[in-house]
Amino acid sequence: MRTQLRGAAIARAVCLVQLGILALSALATGGLWGRPQAIAAVYGGLVALIPTAWFAYRVFGRRAQDPRQMVGRFYQGEIGKFALTALLFGLGAVLFAQQFLALMSTYVACLLAYWLVLARLGFDFGTSS
Numbered sequence: 001m002r003t004q005l006r007g008a009a010i011a012r013a014v015c016l017v018q019l020g021i022l023a024l025s026a027l028a029t030g031g032l033w034g035r036p037q038a039i040a041a042v043y044g045g046l047v048a049l050i051p052t053a054w055f056a057y058r059v060f061g062r063r064a065q066d067p068r069q070m071v072g073r074f075y076q077g078e079i080g081k082f083a084l085t086a087l088l089f090g091l092g093a094v095l096f097a098q099q100f101l102a103l104m105s106t107y108v109a110c111l112l113a114y115w116l117v118l119a120r121l122g123f124d125f126g127t128s129s
Contacts, residue, residue: 007059007060008056008060010117010121011052011055011056011059011060012056013117013120013121014052014056014113014114014117015049015052015053015056017113017116017117018045018048018049018052018110018113019045019049021045021106021109021110021112021113022041022042022044022045022046022048022049022106022110023045025041025044025045025105025106025109025110026038026039026041026042026045026106029041029102029105029106033102036098036099037099037102038102039096039099040092040096040099040100040102040103040106041102041103041105041106042106043092043095043096043103044092044102044103044104044105044106044107044110045106045107045109045110046088047085047088047089047092047103047107047110048106048107048110048111048113049110050084050088051080051081051082051084051085051088052081052113054077054080054081054084055077055078055080055081056077058073058076058077058080059073059074059077
């Protein structure tokens, strides 16, 4: 059975899955390689989560009646997401140079949240049910 979610609910699901991946990755990394690696893993997850939450808030935070406003919010949200990601990565490279692999691994794992949510919701692009 397919779950029908729209806009903000999908964004919330992606953020929650990213948060779960962040927690699991930090616990696993900390257990295997120690606290400094775990902190870098948390930061890597936040590099994915914070821009995603920003985008969701920017796009779905308020109802837009005008389609032009909605399109504008998507563009503003995406530009902000890109800028936040670049800023957070730059800061992470400085703060966690020695643990950058843990940061990057968790970031990439958190990006899988988009695909996990879409797979769970059963989205079929180009087909209808």
